[in-house]
Amino acid sequence: MKTIIEHIGEVVSKAFEECGYDASYAKITISNRPDLCEYQCNGAMAAAKAYKKAPFMIADEVVEKLSGSSMFEKIESVKPGFININISAGYLADFVNSMSEKEKFGYEPEVTNKTVIVDYGGANAAKPLHVGHLRSAVIGESVKRIQKYAGNNVIGDVHLGDWGLQMGLIIEELRDRKPELPYFDENYTGEYPAEPPFTISELEEIYPTASAKSKDDEAFLARAHEATLKLQSGDKACTAIWHHIMNVSKADLKKNYDNLNVHFDLWKGESDAQPYIPDMIQSMIDSGLAYESQGATVVDIQEDTDTKELPPCIIRKSDGAALYATSDLATLVEREKMYHPDSYIYLADKRQELHFTQVFRVAKKAGIVKPDADMTFLGFGTMNGNDGKPFKTRSGGVMRLENLIADIQDAVYGKITENRTMDQAEARDTARIVGLAALKYGDLSNQASKDYVFDVERFTSFEGNTGPYILYTIVRIKSILAKYAAEGGKTDNLKLLPPVSASEKNLELALVKYLDVMEAAYMDKAPHKICQYIYEISNVFNGFYHDTKILAEQDKERKESYISLISLTKDILLSCIDLLGIECPERM
Incomplete structure (x- = not known):
């Protein structure tokens, strides 16, 4: 359904043409002076230069041509060349009646039925949601709903942080607390328990304790790194604990997101991208896109049109470890393979703009997505307290x-x-x-x-x-x-x-x-x-x-x-x- 502005524009465009002027000058806008009129057209001002004629003369001609139209209650030329318009009550009522009879009140986007992936949420496993997760969740949910309302096939992905050192820290802290568990018995050959060895409350206390311990205890940190490597190498015991962590975390996260009326179609995480990483990096190396720099593997993203220098994107550290950029790129490999999206929308703190610039450019250079792929980063600002600083609890901590x-x-x-x-x-x-x-x-x-x-x-x-x-x-x-x-x-x-x-x-x-x-x-x-x-x-x-x-x-x-x-x-x-x-x- 055409908007009322489009309908007015068609009528005024015809009048411009009949008066000998190009129809493009008949642009209609909502009035910025509602005390004077409801809609306005300022095209006569621009047309005056092209036709070497006083703008009020052009406006007068157009208004004269439109006088008597049932669409308008009032249409007048105002010096130096504005056209002020009030719509007629009858025409307005007819338009509103038409809206009320149509699905979605007549809203019909031109381009629809695209497959769109909205990446939002960004929660971390084993950690409770805090105020820093609010904006991504509520903005992402709304963007997803707007996309669906427009007729697109939309896939919302929470994209959990579920891989990396935090898992190794939890595993080793659990070992210290409950060494009798079968996961820590090297001679154990049976099936591991189906029930998790911790509650969500215990899990949420284990991680911060382990994180604090790792800052003071180098031996513990080394053990955590080793446990992380074992997990990422497919160790059976570490994998079993990881599954418990994920099951307990997801249940709690889903409950909290449900309380926000925020819902995801996919509960994927960084771990899902890991199988794609080796081949992806090797392909970039083989093509000459990725190269070694100070022991790390990097990809240049600088373009001639950039006004400032942008650093290369590191896709593998000197010790062989993957980074967030690596995981995000591998996630794109998986998404292209499974969903063939037409568009991507990422929600994250606006301070991550460089990260997403790097990821998007590498993805296009490497052929992971099409060169003209529609990739949008929606960076959001900070939720602050009355002191203008990031919102905290009264004690100064991060609020759940x-x-x-x-x-x-x-x-x-x-x-x-x-x-x-x-x-x-x-x-x-x-x-x-x-x-x-x-x-x-x-x-x-x-x-x-x-x-x-x-x-x-x-x-x-x-x-x-x-x-x-x-x-x-x-x-x-x-x-x-x-x-x-x-x-x-x-x-x-x-x-x-x-x-x-x-x-x-x-x-x-x-x-x-x-x-x-x-x-x-x-x-x-x-x-x-x-x-x-x-x-x-x-x-x-x-x-x-x-x-x-x-x-x-x-x-x-x-x-x-x-x-x-x-x-x-x-x-x-x-x-x-x-x-x-x-x-x-x-x-x-």
Whole structure:
């Protein structure tokens, strides 16, 4: 479905052509002066140079050609050459009615059905999720949902950190704690136990203890390196412990991601890429792409168009060990073999930009992906405390994500029980939903690349640009519709009448932006644009609500028109928050 701007543009383009000017000058935009008009065309200003004519004369001609069109309530030429446009109430109502009848409200991206891999999450096995994992999870989940909504086949991969020294450290710490386990008996020949030798709580305590010990105990560190090498060489005992680590970790990680309403299609990790590494490196060496430098194997990535020097990508250290870049490249080998994706989207801290520049360029140079492969790195900023520094606990430590979620839900619970009558069970469930909305909206409403301050009081407010405010608006609409239904009002096959008040028209003008907003959010991979939109919708709806006696309206057709309008408003808001990974309670 064409956007309303495209429809206006077609009509104005024809007028430009009929007046003897190129149609390309008839670009229509939303007015940057809504006090003067709703849409505008500034093409006469540019056309003036090409046609050596005063811009107001060109604008006057075009406006004269368009006078009398039923599409416009007002179209006027304003010196020095602007064309100001107000859409007619009847045309606007017809367009909104058309949106309400179509799937996805008429949103139809031009290019769809691509296979897209979204790499987000990035959790580490044997470690709890902490606040540093929040942004990747919630931005990645939203980007994935937007891609799916646009009609693509999207594969979300958590890409776990599950390989390397951390595993050796855990194995050796477990040996020190429980030397009697069969994994540490060199003469043991039976089957290893099916049950893990630790709980998730014990596992999460084992790793930091082992990590701290390795900094002071060189012998222990050496043992950990040896255990890591044995694991990576396929040692049966180390592999059995590793499987226990992964099973226990994944179960806990899935639970925590589920609590965030974040879900992955694949639970792959760095370990899955390991079998591809030897052949991949050898192929780069054989082709002359990779070479030895100070004992390491590297690939140059510098290009003539670069404005600054970029270091070579190390794909194998001097001791033969692989690096993150090696693992990421091998993961691409696996993904190309298994999924044949058309596009890749990676979510990570923006400070990893160089790493992904290196990986993408090596992948293309080595022929792992096509030279023109669509590979995007979405780097996000830092979540900071009120002091402007990365968010910490009061004691200065890194906060567990589940504790952060609990804190914000408690804050919402306090506000719900303070002002509303609701039983405890419902209040807790509502606080869970609204608290998660506060957390996710507080993050997603910021442009991903920007740092932002995490402020519990502001994020949980029921006023202003917050998740609770958006949800409260939806719940308000649900309440009106429920009362209307209880009074016997029909809700099927309702049609909008042309708006009669400024606030009614403003709401319809906001709704018709949906198609443009969805396309921008999809093309730019930008959830914050959806947040901006639903905040605008919420504001103009509440303006309409305060100006209009919806249920008290005596004219039956007008009342049904109001119900149709707010029903569509609710549906669009619900569609948008779903793309953000946010749910809505029945009441607040």
